[in-house]
Amino acid sequence: MLLKPSLPIASDAVFRLLSRPVFGRLGSSLPKRLWERIARRRPGRAEAAISTSLRAAKAAYSNEPPASFPTQLHTMHHEPSNQTFYALGSDQEKFEIFVDDFLGRAGEEVHLLPPSAAAAAAVREVDLVDEGFVDQARGWWKTGRMLIGDSEVMSFLFSRQTFNRSFESFLSTFCGFENELRECTNEDIVRHLTRDYDRKSIERLQQHQHQHRSSSEAIEDEIKRLLAWFRETFPYYHGFCPECTNQDGSPRRGRFIGATFANEAERRRNASITEIYLCDARKDTDTDTSGEESEADELGSSSDGCRRVYRFPRYRASAQILRSKQGRCGEYSRLFHRVLESLGFASRWVIDWDDHVWVEMLLLDKWVHIDPCEAALDAPLLYESWGKSPTYVFAFGRGGVEDVTERYTNATRETLLQRRRVSESTIHALVEDASRRVRAVYGTAGGEQETPVSVDARAEVPVTA
Ligand SMILES: [Zn+2]
Numbered sequence: 001m002l003l004k005p006s007l008p009i010a011s012d013a014v015f016r017l018l019s020r021p022v023f024g025r026l027g028s029s030l031p032k033r034l035w036e037r038i039a040r041r042r043p044g045r046a047e048a049a050i051s052t053s054l055r056a057a058k059a060a061y062s063n064e065p066p067a068s069f070p071t072q073l074h075t076m077h078h079e080p081s082n083q084t085f086y087a088l089g090s091d092q093e094k095f096e097i098f099v100d101d102f103l104g105r106a107g108e109e110v111h112l113l114p115p116s117a118a119a120a121a122a123v124r125e126v127d128l129v130d131e132g133f134v135d136q137a138r139g140w141w142k143t144g145r146m147l148i149g150d151s152e153v154m155s156f157l158f159s160r161q162t163f164n165r166s167f168e169s170f171l172s173t174f175c176g177f178e179n180e181l182r183e184c185t186n187e188d189i190v191r192h193l194t195r196d197y198d199r200k201s202i203e204r205l206q207q208h209q210h211q212h213r214s215s216s217e218a219i220e221d222e223i224k225r226l227l228a229w230f231r232e233t234f235p236y237y238h239g240f241c242p243e244c245t246n247q248d249g250s251p252r253r254g255r256f257i258g259a260t261f262a263n264e265a266e267r268r269r270n271a272s273i274t275e276i277y278l279c280d281a282r283k284d285t286d287t288d289t290s291g292e293e294s295e296a297d298e299l300g301s302s303s304d305g306c307r308r309v310y311r312f313p314r315y316r317a318s319a320q321i322l323r324s325k326q327g328r329c330g331e332y333s334r335l336f337h338r339v340l341e342s343l344g345f346a347s348r349w350v351i352d353w354d355d356h357v358w359v360e361m362l363l364l365d366k367w368v369h370i371d372p373c374e375a376a377l378d379a380p381l382l383y384e385s386w387g388k389s390p391t392y393v394f395a396f397g398r399g400g401v402e403d404v405t406e407r408y409t410n411a412t413r414e415t416l417l418q419r420r421r422v423s424e425s426t427i428h429a430l431v432e433d434a435s436r437r438v439r440a441v442y443g444t445a446g447g448e449q450e451t452p453v454s455v456d457a458r459a460e461v462p463v464t465a
Contacts (some may be wrong), residue, residue: 060121061163061353061392062421069128071153076122078103086140087258088157090149092123094257097278098147101309128156147258147276154259154273163353163392163422164430170351171434174396175441176316177334177349180270184319186342193339195358197229205343216364220377223361227375232335235324237312241279244306252305254279262313269320271313279305280345329373333357336372348397350404360395360404367395369407380408391419398442400435403427 070129074087074095081103087095126133137157140146148154158169193202201222208219240251262271314330315321318338321331332351338357340347346362350369358371369380376382383390393405405416417424 010417034124052168061166063162063164063426064421068114069156070125071128071150072123073126074123081106085145085147086137087147087149089153089319090128090147090258094149095147096274097257097309098260101276119247120155128153141261144261144263147260149258150428151259164426166353167394167430167434170394170396171437173316174210174349175438177337180317180319180443183317184322184338186338187341189318189322189338193343196233197226201225202343205345217245219363222369224377226339226374227370227377230332230339230372231375232324234321234332234335234372236332237328239275239277239312241277241305241308243308244279244311252279254310257309266311266313269313269315270317271315271320273314275312275314277310277312279310329357329371332372333359336370340370346397346399348395348402350393350395351409352388352390353392354383354384354390356383356388360397367404367407384409389419391416394431396434396438398438400438401431403431 071089074090074092076085076095076099077083078085078099081187085095085099085102085207087098090098126137128134134157137146141148141157148157155398190202205219205222205226208222211388238251239254239256241254244252246252257276257278259273259275262274263279312326315324315327316331316334318335321327321335326334334357337347337349340359340361348360348367350358350360352358360367361370362368368378369382370377371379371382374382389411390405390408393403393408395402395404406413409416420427
């Protein structure tokens with residue numbers, strides 16, 4: 001109510017305030033009409049503020065659904081092919097790039113699109129809390145003709161908006177790891193490491209694990225070397241153009257256009273979401289949200305790129321990640337978890353609800369933090385040093401699920417409980433139930449692991465220098 005009188009002259013200062021995390025929850029509780037007025041006056045700013053409030057709601061992760069999340073829906077109809085396209089949390093320019101690319105790949109006459117009357121564009125506000133709309137949007141998504149320009153809007157559509165739902169989603173992802181063991185066996189991974197990394201080092205790691213030697217320092221040194229190699233071989237993907245490089249030879253970042261449902265070929269290789277980029281490295285001045293996507297918007301050289309539109313399928317299969325060498329913490333934590341297990345170490349997949357994923361390995365009966373994207377070993381307070389406040393961090397392992405938040409924060413138990421918006425009894429019940437389910441899937445009674453691949457089993461593998 002306090003804000004209302006000032007709205008007609010809504011200044012940048014108001015938007016800046018709304019964009020600050022501390023006001024994010026205030027932002028998300030603003031009535032829909034207010035957002036509509038903001039959106040009409042300053043569409044870019046409103047999107048940024050909405051995105052921030054979504055992020056704040058996610059960080060808070062209560063089990064209460066947020067009040068109201070309006071966002072812009074663009075629709076466009078392509079008369080010659082009689083297809084309708086949709087974009088959520090995007091803008092007209094990105095939407096057109098997406099539609100052009102879609103039709104171009106399908107061999108349609110792209111130039112029949114705007115400004116012809118047949119391809120009239122429409123924009124309206126929709127409410128992301130409206131279950132009816134969300135159902136409809138999920139249907140559109142599955143056609144592959146929908147672009148989602150904001151990762152928070154995406155999270156929302158895919159049911160991660162409450163703590164319980166996001167917990168369930170991570171748990172089922174972890175239980176699904178089992179499904180890839182047929183296509184990418186432990187032997188396959190060890191073969192890959194032996195060939196591309198260092199045969200001797202791999203053997204030493206396996207031997208340490210076999211013989212339970214007491215020198216943890218020696219294992220730690222080997223793991224550190226492996227991590228350094230891993231980070232170099234599997235670099236963090238920033239939407240790099242497959243054709244262009246910067247003047248210094250480094251890969252060139254493209255502009256994030258949005259995400260769409262993976263196409264048939266990508267789905268066959270176990271991706272369900274594909275990100276789309278445009279190589280032009282143009283500065284996008286109307287977006288000031290933080291995050292990977294906008295980072296890709298703002299960085300890069302100032303000259304025009306090759307205008308190529310390219311795709312980044314988010315593969316969920318280790319075999320594919322090994323091949324593509326493209327990923328972020330999601331892909332690489334999953335792959336490194338497999339690497340550790342294939343070498344015979346017990347490993348856990350660790351999720352921070354504040355958008356990060358890493359692993360832990362069992363070293364001399366102690367779970368030790370490992371971040372494959374940072375090549376970090378035993379640096380659990382790394383994330384607090386980035387300014388994060390870990391609130392919910394859970395480790396998913398074959399032996400069960402554990403709340404490991406306290407390991408990753410200096411905050412006292414009391415502070416942590418104040419930060420949390422889900423009761424301890426709810427968390428306890430979820431963890432108990434999840435542990436039972438994980439043990440049922442992996443058939444383990446405790447923290448046992450598979451027998452490691454013996455050194456001999458790989459003897460026939462050709463070793464390239
Ligand atoms: Zn390029």
